[in-house]
Amino acid sequence: MKFVRNSRFAVSVIFAINGVVFGTWASRIPEISDLHNLSPGALGLLIFLLGFSAVIAFSVFGRAADRYGASTVTKRTTCIFIPLTLIFIALANSIWALAAAIIFFGVIHGGDDVAMNAWAAEVERKDERPLMSSFHAMWSLGAGIGAGTGVITSFYKVTMPMHFTITSIVIFLAMLPIITIPFKSEKKQNSNKEPFISFPKGALLPVALITFFASLGEGIVADWSAIFLRSVAELNNSSAALGFTVFSVCMFTMRLMGDKIALKFGAHMTARYSGLIALLGSIIVLTFNSLVPLVIGFGFIGIGIAVIIPLAFSRAGKDKEISQGSAIASIATLGYGGMLLGPLFIGLIAEFTSIKTSFLLLPILAFLIFLLSKHLSTNPRV
Template sequence: MKVIRNSRFAVSVIFAINGVVFGTWASRIPEISDFHNLSPAALGLLIFLLGLSAIVAFSVFGRAADRYGASTVTKRTTCLLIPLTLIFIAFANSIWMLVAAIIFFGAIHGGDDVAMNAWAAEVERKNNHPLMSSFHAMWSLGAGLGAGSGVLTAYYKIGMSVHFTITSIIIFLVMLTVVTIPFNSEKKEKDSKDPFISIPKGALLPVALITFFASLGEGMVADWSAIFLRSVADLSNGSAAIGFTVFSVCMFAMRLMGDKIALKFGASKTARYSGLVALVGSLIVLTFKTLVPLMIGFGLIGLGIAVIIPLAFSRAGKDKEISQGTAIASIATLGYGGMLLGPLFVGLIAEATSIKTGFLLLPILAFLIFLLSKHLSIKSL
C-alpha cells in the first residue's frame, strides 16, 4: 500500500503540473494575440494546430505507455519536455516561431495527458477505489494557479518571458521530488494490426463523444473566456483572465467531491445532472454583461463539466477489449478533438459575427452531455 500511496502522490503532482502549464498559457493568450497581432480567425487557426499536434501525439504516447509503462513515459515527459513548452512560446519572436512552439506545446502537453491518465487508471485499479476525479481535481487546481499567476504577473506588469521562465524552472524542480517514486506499470507490445491513430469504437464511441463535448466546452472557456470578457464586460487583459480562474477553481472543488458523488449516485446520474448545471451556467454567461453574474455563469459551467472527463477516462481504463493506453488514447483522440475544432469554430464565428455568438455552442454542448450521460455507467461495460 505504501507504493500505491506514493504513486498516488506522484500522479497528483503531475496532474497539477499539467494543469499549471495549460492555465499559464491560457492566461496569456490575449497578450500573445496582441504581440503577434492575431485576428480572431488567426488565433483560432493557431489553437487548431495545437489540437492537431495533440491528436497525433495521443496515439504515439498511448502506445509508448503500453510498451514502456505509463509511469516511465509520464515522469520523463513531465520532467524533461513539459518545461520547454512554455519556454519556446515565451521566446517566440515571430509568427513562424510561435507556430512551431504551439505545435510542440500541443504534442507534448497532449501526449503527457494520455500517459498520466493511463498511469492514473492503474493507480485507481490497484487502490480499488475511485480516484480519477481527485486526480483531475489536481489538474484543475494547477490550471487555476496557472491562470492566477497570469492575472498577478499581468497586474504587476511582469513580462510573459519572465513569467513563463520562472514557471518552467519551478516545474522542473518540483518534478525532481517525484520522478524517482517507483511504480511497476503494465506493459504490452504493440499489435502490428492496430491503426496508427486510435479511434474509439463500439461501447467506447459514445464515451468518447461525451468527452468530446466536455473538452470542447472546457477548451472554449480556457482559450476564449479572457477575450470574451474583454469584449462583453470591457475588462483589461489581466482582469479578463479571472473568468478562467473562477471556472478552474469551481472545477477543482467539484472534482474533489466527484469520486464520492459518483460512488453514491452512479456515473450516469452524476453526469446527467452535471450537464444540467453546465446548461444553466452557459445561459447565464450568454444573458448577462456585468462581472458578478458572468463569474457565476463560468463557475457553474466549471461545476457542470468537472467530472465528465474523469468519468470517461475511468470508464476507458476499465475496458476489457482494448489495452489501457490504447483505450485512453482513443477516448482522447475523439474526445479532445473538441480542443481541435471548438476554438477554430469560435474564432471563425467571432470573425464573422461576434465572440458572444460563438459562445452559443456552450449550452448546446451541455445539453448533449445530458443526453448521452447513460453511457458512462459501469453497467455499459
C-alpha cells in the same frame, strides 16, 4: 499500501503540473494575441494547430505507455519536455516561431495527458477505489494556479516571457523528487496491425463523444473566456483572466467531491445532472454583460463539466476489449478533438459575427452531455 500512496502523490503532482502549464498558457492568450497582432481567426487557427498536434500525439504516447510503462513515459515527459513548452512560446519572436512552439506544446502537453491518465488508471485499480476525479481535481487546481499567476504577473507588469520562464524552472525543480518514486507499470507489446491513430469503437464511441463535448466546452472557456470578458464586459487583460480562474477553481472543488458523488449516485446520474448545471451556467454567460454574473456563469460551467472527463477516462480504463493505453488514447483522440475543432469554430464564428454569438455553442454542448450521460456507466441501460 505505502507504495500506492507514494504513487498517488506522484500522479497528483503531475496532474497539477500539467494543469499549471495549461492555465499559464490560457491566462496569457490575450497578451500573446496582442504581441503577435492576431485576429480572432488567426488565433483560432493557431489553437487549431495545438489541438491537431495533440490528437496526433495521443496515439503515439498511448502506444509508448503500453510498451514502456505509463509511469516511465509520464515522469520523463513531465520532467524534461513539459518545461520546454512554455519556454519555446516565450521565446517565439515571429508568427512562424509561435506556430512551431504551439505545435510542440500540443504534442507534449497532449501526449503527457494520455500517459498520466494511463498511470492514474493503474493507481486507481491498485488502490481498489475511485481516484480519477481527485487526480483531475489536481489538474484543475494546477490550471487555477496557472491562471492565477497570469492575473498577478500581468497586474504587476511581469512580461509573458519572464512569467513563462520562471514557471518552467519551478516545474523542473518540482519534478526532480517525483521521478525517483518507484512504480512498476503494466507493459504490453503493441501489435503492428493496430492503426496509427486510435479511434474509439463499440461501447467506447459514445463515451468518446461525451468527452468530446465536455472538452470542447472546457477548451472554449480556457482559450476564449478572457477574450470574451474583454469584449463583452470591457475588462483589461488581467481582470479578463478571472473567468477561467473561477471556472478552474469550481472544477477543482467539484472534482474533489466527484469520486464520492459518483460512488453514491452512479456515473450516469452524476453526469446527467452535471450537464444541467453546465446548461444553467451557459445561459447565465449569454444573458448578462457585467463581471459578477459572467464569472458566476463560468463557475457553474466549471461545476457542470468537472466530472465528465474523469468519468470517461475511468470508464475507458476498465474496458475489457482494448489495452489500457490504447483505450485511453482512443477516448482522447475523439474526446479531446474538441480542442482541435472548438477554438477554430469559435474563432471563425467570432470573425463573421461576434464573440458572444460564438458562445452559443456552450448550451448546445451542455445539453448533449445531458443526453449521452448514461454511456459513462458500465451498464448504459441503467
